[in-house]
Amino acid sequence: MPSSAPLLDARVHRLREVAHADPRVDGVVLYGSWTLGEADAHSDIEAYVFVLDEDLDAFDGAEFVARLAPLQLAYTNMFGILAVVFDDLMRGEFHFEPAGRGAEQLASWRGLVHLPEPDRAVLLDRRGLLAPAAKALADAPAPKQAETARQLVDELTNWTLMVGHVLTRGETARAHAGLATMVAPHQLQLCRLLRGSTAHWLTPSRALEADVPADDVARYAATTAALDPASVRAAARESWHWSRELAAEAADRWGLALPARLHEDVATLLDEA
Numbered sequence: 001m002p003s004s005a006p007l008l009d010a011r012v013h014r015l016r017e018v019a020h021a022d023p024r025v026d027g028v029v030l031y032g033s034w035t036l037g038e039a040d041a042h043s044d045i046e047a048y049v050f051v052l053d054e055d056l057d058a059f060d061g062a063e064f065v066a067r068l069a070p071l072q073l074a075y076t077n078m079f080g081i082l083a084v085v086f087d088d089l090m091r092g093e094f095h096f097e098p099a100g101r102g103a104e105q106l107a108s109w110r111g112l113v114h115l116p117e118p119d120r121a122v123l124l125d126r127r128g129l130l131a132p133a134a135k136a137l138a139d140a141p142a143p144k145q146a147e148t149a150r151q152l153v154d155e156l157t158n159w160t161l162m163v164g165h166v167l168t169r170g171e172t173a174r175a176h177a178g179l180a181t182m183v184a185p186h187q188l189q190l191c192r193l194l195r196g197s198t199a200h201w202l203t204p205s206r207a208l209e210a211d212v213p214a215d216d217v218a219r220y221a222a223t224t225a226a227l228d229p230a231s232v233r234a235a236a237r238e239s240w241h242w243s244r245e246l247a248a249e250a251a252d253r254w255g256l257a258l259p260a261r262l263h264e265d266v267a268t269l270l271d272e273a
Contacts, residue, residue, distance in 0.1 A: 005039040011068055011090065012045065016123040018067045024055040025064075026099035027130045028123040029106065031113050035121040044091035047123075050102040050130070061096045068092075106133035112202065114140040143198060146254035152190040153250060153258065156243045159183045161266050163236050167273035172229045175236060179223060183239055187223070190246045191216050194253070237270050 012034060019028045032046035033039040051059045061082045062074040073085040077093075084092040097105060115121045118134035125131050159182040167175045188204035191212060200206040209217055219242045225235035244263060251258050 005034070005041055005043055007041065007088065007090065008034055008039050008043055008045060011086075012123070014068045015045070015047065018064070019049065019124045022064070024052050024059060025124060026050045026052055026127065027102050027125050029130055029134060030121045030123060031109075031115070035115055035117065037116075044093065046093045048095045048097055048102075048105070050097050050099040053098045053100045056096065056098050059096060061094060065092065065094055103129040103133040106130060107136065109137055111141055113137055116140075140201075143193060143201065145193060146256070149190065149193055149250040149254050150256055152186050152193070153247045153256065155186040156183060156190070156247065157259065157262060157266065159186065160236070160240050160243060161269070163239075164266060164269040164273055167233060167236060168269065170229075172232050173227060176225065176227050176232050179225070179232070179235060179239055183243070184220070184223065187239065187243055187246065188220065190243075190250065191220075194246060194249055233270070233273055236273070237267075240267060240270055 012030065015028065019025045027050040029048045029050075030046065031048070033043045034045065049061070049064070062071070062084070065071065065074065065082065065084050068086070069090075070087040071084050072087055072089075073083075075083060077083040082094040082096065084094070086092065115134050115137040118131060118138055122131050122134050159178065163175045163178045163183060166178065185204055188208065189201065192198050192201065192204055195212050195216065197211045200208075200211060208220070219238075223235050223239035223242060225231035244267075247256075247258055247263075250256055
């Protein structure tokens with residue numbers, strides 16, 4: 001799996017060297033674009049570092065990562081992950097976890113993380129426990145179509161109703177954020193499910209222009225807006241029109257029952273907003 005990111009390749013190689021040289025580190029597993037063969041000059045480095053249980057509390061993650069390259073920023077982000085920026089502006093995210101639960105933790109990634117080449121992802125495995133767990137992630141399970149479509153249609157209905165309520169209240173910024181963070185991801189996943197394009201399922205906006213027809217990209221574009229009341233209201237209406245079309249297509253394909261009255265009520269609320 002060739003990479004088009006030589007700087008990232010070099011940093012991954014350096015991470016392997018540093019981890020092997022530190023006896024407190026029991027294993028290292030990469031995830032993200034590098035393991036998928038999709039890394040480029042703008043990609044970051046993402047890794048789980050499994051530290052011996054007895055050494056974890058005293059382990060200085062920032063000091064460990066700084067051995068890869070000088071850091072301009074290192075902090076624990078909102079998810080409890082060490083986020084860093086190297087001196088060349090490459091970003092990184094590092095999880096430091098107890099080695100005793102390493103294999104168990106990898107097993108819990110099923111359906112959430114795809115490692116098509118496990119040997120590429122596992123940089124260090126002193127006890128030989130991580131590689132078998134990583135191999136179980138080599139095949140990405142496809143979403144269950146009818147069940148997933150049902151979930152996505154319901155999510156779209158619920159979150160679009162929320163957008164309608166806050167628009168009616170006059171909270172334009174909150175509605176704008178809701179369309180982007182709560183509605184769009186479910187909308188794009190339903191679109192991908194219908195088009196048979198689920199390669200970037202967990203980040204459905206990734207490579208959207210290449211993965212789905214141009215007409216779908218244009219429909220998505222119409223659901224975005226500048227932050228002014230008229231634009232956000234128009235985007236919300238367009239978003240719901242597209243969601244209903246996708247829902248109807250899913251209903252025809254997988255025999256879903258749609259809440260017709262509720263869908264009309266949401267449309268009415270958005271029109272009145």
